[in-house]
Amino acid sequence: MFAIILNVILCVPHVQAVWACVRSCPANCVCTQERSCSVLCDRASLGHVPSEFPCEASSINLDKNNIKFLSERAFGTLPSLKSLSLNHNNISFITPGAFKGLPSLIELKMAHNEYIRYLHLRTFTALRRLVRLDLAGCNLFNIPDRIFIELPALQELFFFQNNFRRIPGAIRGMENLTHVYLERNRIEAVAYNSLQGLTKLKYLNLQDNRINVIHERAFQGCQKTEYLYLNDNLISELPENSFDGLRCLKMLNLGGNFLRNISNTWFRDLVELEVLYLDRNRISYIEEGAFENLTSLVILHLNSNNLTTLPFSVFHPVYFLGRLYLFRNPWECDCRIEWLKEWMESYRLVRDIPCASPSSVAGIDLMDVLYNRSPEGYCLDPVELNVTFYSPTPSREPFSTTESKFSSLISKLLLQMDLSEDVANTTEVFSNTTLPDGRTDGVSSGAWEHSIQAVSSFYLPALFTVVILQSK
Ligand SMILES: *[C@@H]1O[C@H](CO)[C@@H](O)[C@H](O)[C@H]1NC(C)=O
Ligand SMILES: *[C@@H]1O[C@H](CO)[C@@H](O)[C@H](O)[C@H]1NC(C)=O
Ligand SMILES: *[C@@H]1O[C@H](CO)[C@@H](O)[C@H](O)[C@H]1NC(C)=O
Ligand SMILES: *[C@@H]1O[C@H](CO)[C@@H](O)[C@H](O)[C@H]1NC(C)=O
Ligand SMILES: *[C@@H]1O[C@H](CO)[C@@H](O)[C@H](O)[C@H]1NC(C)=O
Ligand SMILES: *[C@@H]1O[C@H](CO)[C@@H](O)[C@H](O)[C@H]1NC(C)=O
Ligand SMILES: *[C@@H]1O[C@H](CO)[C@@H](O)[C@H](O)[C@H]1NC(C)=O
Ligand SMILES: *[C@@H]1O[C@H](CO)[C@@H](O)[C@H](O)[C@H]1NC(C)=O
Numbered sequence: 001m002f003a004i005i006l007n008v009i010l011c012v013p014h015v016q017a018v019w020a021c022v023r024s025c026p027a028n029c030v031c032t033q034e035r036s037c038s039v040l041c042d043r044a045s046l047g048h049v050p051s052e053f054p055c056e057a058s059s060i061n062l063d064k065n066n067i068k069f070l071s072e073r074a075f076g077t078l079p080s081l082k083s084l085s086l087n088h089n090n091i092s093f094i095t096p097g098a099f100k101g102l103p104s105l106i107e108l109k110m111a112h113n114e115y116i117r118y119l120h121l122r123t124f125t126a127l128r129r130l131v132r133l134d135l136a137g138c139n140l141f142n143i144p145d146r147i148f149i150e151l152p153a154l155q156e157l158f159f160f161q162n163n164f165r166r167i168p169g170a171i172r173g174m175e176n177l178t179h180v181y182l183e184r185n186r187i188e189a190v191a192y193n194s195l196q197g198l199t200k201l202k203y204l205n206l207q208d209n210r211i212n213v214i215h216e217r218a219f220q221g222c223q224k225t226e227y228l229y230l231n232d233n234l235i236s237e238l239p240e241n242s243f244d245g246l247r248c249l250k251m252l253n254l255g256g257n258f259l260r261n262i263s264n265t266w267f268r269d270l271v272e273l274e275v276l277y278l279d280r281n282r283i284s285y286i287e288e289g290a291f292e293n294l295t296s297l298v299i300l301h302l303n304s305n306n307l308t309t310l311p312f313s314v315f316h317p318v319y320f321l322g323r324l325y326l327f328r329n330p331w332e333c334d335c336r337i338e339w340l341k342e343w344m345e346s347y348r349l350v351r352d353i354p355c356a357s358p359s360s361v362a363g364i365d366l367m368d369v370l371y372n373r374s375p376e377g378y379c380l381d382p383v384e385l386n387v388t389f390y391s392p393t394p395s396r397e398p399f400s401t402t403e404s405k406f407s408s409l410i411s412k413l414l415l416q417m418d419l420s421e422d423v424a425n426t427t428e429v430f431s432n433t434t435l436p437d438g439r440t441d442g443v444s445s446g447a448w449e450h451s452i453q454a455v456s457s458f459y460l461p462a463l464f465t466v467v468i469l470q471s472k
Contacts, residue, residue, distance in 0.1 A: 021057070026050030031057075036080070041065070049074045059083040066090055070098040077101040085109040087134070096122035109134040111158065119143050125150055134158040136181070145169040152176065160184050160205070166194070167206075173197035181205050183229065189213040196221050205229040207253065214238055220245035231277060232256035240265035253277040255301065262286040268293050279325065280304045288313045298322035308332040308356070312339045330356035333369050335379035341366050358384045 025031035029041035029050065036058035041050065046065040053060060058080050067089040074095070075084070081102050092115035099105065105127050110116070116138040124130065130151050141163040147170050148154055156179040157171065164185040171177060177198055183205045190206070192215040201222050211233035219225065219242070226248055236258035243252070249270050255277040262278065264287040273294050283305040291297065291314065299322055307329040331337065333355035340353065344367055353366040361369050361382045372380040 021054045024052060024054040026053060036082075042085075052076065053078060056080050059085075061085045062089065063087045064089070068092055070094045072097045073100050074098045075102060079103060081105055083107040083109075086113070087111045089113050091116055094119065094123050096120045097125055099124060100126045102127065103129065105130055107132040107134075110138065111135065112137040114139050116140060119147060121147055123147065127151055129153050132156045132158075135162070137161040139163055141165065143168050143170050145172075148174060155179065155200075157181065167191070169194075171195075171198065175199050177201055179203040183207045183209070185209050187211055189215070190218040191215050192218055195219060198222055199224065201225050203227045206233070208232045210234055212236065214242050217241050217244050219243055222246060224248055226250045226272075229253045230257070234258060236260070238263070238266060242266060244269050246270055247272065249273050250296075251275045251277075254281070256280040259283055260285065260306075262290045264289040264292065267291065270294060272296050275299045277301045278305070282306050284308065286310070286314045290314060299325075301325045302329070304328040306330065309334075309336045310340060311336070326353055331366065332357045333361050333364075333366050334358065334381040335371060337366065338371050338379050341369065341371075358382045360384070 021031050021033040021037035025039065026041060027050070028044040028046065029039055031054060032038050032040070037054055037056045039053055039057050039060045042061045042063040042065070044065055046062065046067060048067055049062065049070065053075060055076075055078060057078050059082060060075070060078075063085050064087070067086065068091060070091060070093070072095045075081070078101065082104055084099075084102070084105060084107070087109050088111070091110065091113040094116070099108070103126065106129055108124075108127070108130060109132075111134045114137060116135070117140060119140070121144040124133070124147065128150065131153050133151075133154060133156070136158045137160075139162060140159070142165075145168075153176060154174060155176055157177060158181045159168070160181045161184040164182065164187055167182065167187055167190065171180060172193065173196065175197055178200050179202065180198075184207075187206060187209040188211060190211060190213070195201070195204070195218065198221055202224055204222070204225060204227070207229040208231075211230065212235060214230075214235065216239040219228070222228075223245060225246055228246065228249060228251070231253040232255070234257065235254065238259075240263055243249070243266055246252075247269055250272055252267075252270065252273060252275075256279070259278065259281040260283060262283060262285070267273065267276070267290065271293055274296050276291075276294070276297060276299070279301040281304075283302065284307060286307075288311065291300070303325040305328070307326070309332055310326075331353055333353075344353070355361045355364055355366055355369060358381065369382060371382070374380055
C-alpha cells in the first residue's frame with residue numbers, strides 16, 4: 001500500500017521524466033526514455049514481478065522470465081502504461097484484479113504461459129482501454145462468458161493454439177471486436193449463435209480446428225467480415241445458407257476439408273468475394289451456377305480434389321475469373337472438357353491439366369489431346385486402350401508399348417514424390433482410399449503393376465504443376 005502511495009506522489013512533471021524513468025528502474029532491467037519510458041526486463045531470470053516500476057512507464061517487457069504468479073495490483077499504479085508483455089513465462093495463477101491500476105493499458109500480451117489454463121471472471125477488470133489481448137498458447141480450455149464485460153474497447157483477440165472445444169461464448173456481443181484468432185484449437189462447431197453481435201468483425205481465423213458442424217446462417221451477424229479461414233477442419237457438409245449474410249467477404253478458405261459436392265446455394269451472398277479456396281477436398285461434383293453470384297472473384301483454387309470433369313455451366317458467367325487452379329485432379333479428358341482446352345488455347349496462359357483417363361491420353365496434357373470428329377462434326381472421345389493396368393479386371397496380356405513410355409515417366413514421377421512437400425499432402429488425402437475410378441489397390445497383381453496403377457491414376461495428375469487460366 002505504501003508503495004502505491006509513494007508511486008502516486010513520485011509521479012513527476014514531464015521535464016523530469018527522463019531522470020525519473022531511469023532512476024526508479026527495477027533491478028536487472030533496462031529503462032530507456034526516448035519518446036516515452038520503456039522498461040525492458042526480458043530474459044532477466046525474474047521469478048516474480050518486480051515490486052516497483054517507474055511511474056511514468058509507458059511499456060513494460062517481462063518476456064521470457066520465470067514469473068509464476070500475478071498478485072492483485074501486481075504492477076502498482078502506472079497511469080501511463082500502454083503496453084505490458086508477459087509472453088513466455090510460467091504464469092499459472094492470475095489473481096482477480098491483477099491489472100488494476102493500469103487505466104491506460106492498450107495492449108496486454110501473455111502468450112505462451114502454458115499453465116494458465118483457467119481465467120477468473122474478474123481477471124481483466126478495470127482495463128477499459130484495452131484494445132489488444134494476446135493469450136495464444138496458454139492451454140485455455142474455456143473462459144467465463146462474461147470475462148470481457150468490462151473491456152469495451154477490445155478489438156483484437158489472439159486465442160490461437162489453445163484447447164478451446166467451442167468458440168468462447170465470451171466474444172458474443174463484443175461489438176467492437178475486429179480480429180479474432182482462434183486457429184489451432186479443438187473447436188468442433190460454429191453454432192448459429194457463436195458469432196452473434198460481432199458487427200465489426202473483419203477477420204476470423206478458425207483454421208486447423210476440428211470443425212465438422214456449421215449451423216444454418218452461422219455467420220449471419222458478421223456483415224463486415226472480409227477474411228474467413230475455415231481451412232484444415234473436418235467439414236464434409238454445409239447447410240445451404242451457411243454463408244448467408246457475408247456480403248463484405250473478400251476471402252473464404254475452405255481448403256483441406258472433406259467436401260465432396262459444391263452446392264449452388266453456398267456462395268450466393270458473397271458478392272464481394274475475390275479469393276475462394278476449395279483445394280485439398282474430395283470434390284467430385286460442382287453444381288451448376290455454384291459460382292454464379294461471385295462477380296468479384298479473381299482467384300479460385302480447385303486443385304487437389306477428385307474432379308474428373310468440369311461442366312462449362314459451372315462457370316457462368318466466366319468473364320470475371322483471373323486465375324483458376326485445377327492441378328492434382330484425376331481429369332477425364334473426354335469431349336466434356338473440350339471447352340476447357342479451347343479456353344486454355346484462347347487465353348494462352350494455361351499449362352498442365354494432365355489427363356488421368358481415358359487411357360489413350362493418360363499422362364498427356366489436355367492441351368495436347370487431339371479430339372477426333374465424326375463425319376457430322378461431333379467431338380469423339382479418345383479411346384480406352386485394352387492394356388492390363390487400365391482394364392477393370394486385370395488381364396494376362398503382356399504390356400504394350402505403353403509400358404516403356406510409362407516406366408520412364410513413372411521413375412521420374414516417383415523421384416519427384418519424395419522431393420515435394422506438396423505431394424505429401426495430396427498423397428495423404430488419397431493414400432488410404434479407393435482409386436478414383438472405383439478400383440481398389442487389391443485388383444492389381446505385382447507391386448510394379450500396383451505402382452503404375454496408382455501413379456497413373458493419381459500421382460500423375462498430382463505431379464504436374466500449376467494450372468493457371470488467365471482471362472484477358
Ligand atoms: C511451471 O509451472 C508448473 C506448474 O505450476 C511447474 O510444474 C513447472 O515445473 C514450471 N516450469 C518451470 C520451468 O519452472
Ligand atoms: C464499443 O465502443 C464504443 C465506443 O468506443 C462504446 O461506447 C461501446 O460501449 C463499446 N461496445 C461494447 C459492447 O463494449
Ligand atoms: C453429391 O452429388 C451427387 C450427384 O448429384 C449425389 O448423388 C450425391 O448424393 C451428393 N453427395 C452429397 C454428399 O451431397
Ligand atoms: C444471386 O443473387 C441474387 C440476388 O442477390 C439472387 O436472387 C439469386 O438467387 C442468386 N443466385 C444464386 C445462384 O443463388
Ligand atoms: C477392348 O476390349 C473390349 C472387350 O474386351 C472390346 O469390346 C473393345 O472393342 C476393345 N477396344 C479396343 C479399342 O480394342
Ligand atoms: C501440407 O501440410 C502441412 C501440414 O499438414 C501444411 O503445413 C502445409 O502448408 C501443407 N502444404 C500445402 C501445399 O498444402
Ligand atoms: C488405412 O486403413 C487401415 C484400415 O482401414 C487403417 O488401419 C490404417 O491406419 C489406415 N492408414 C492410414 C495411413 O490412414
Ligand atoms: C473420387 O470420386 C469417385 C467417383 O467419381 C469415387 O468413386 C471415389 O471414391 C472418390 N475418391 C475420393 C478419395 O473421394
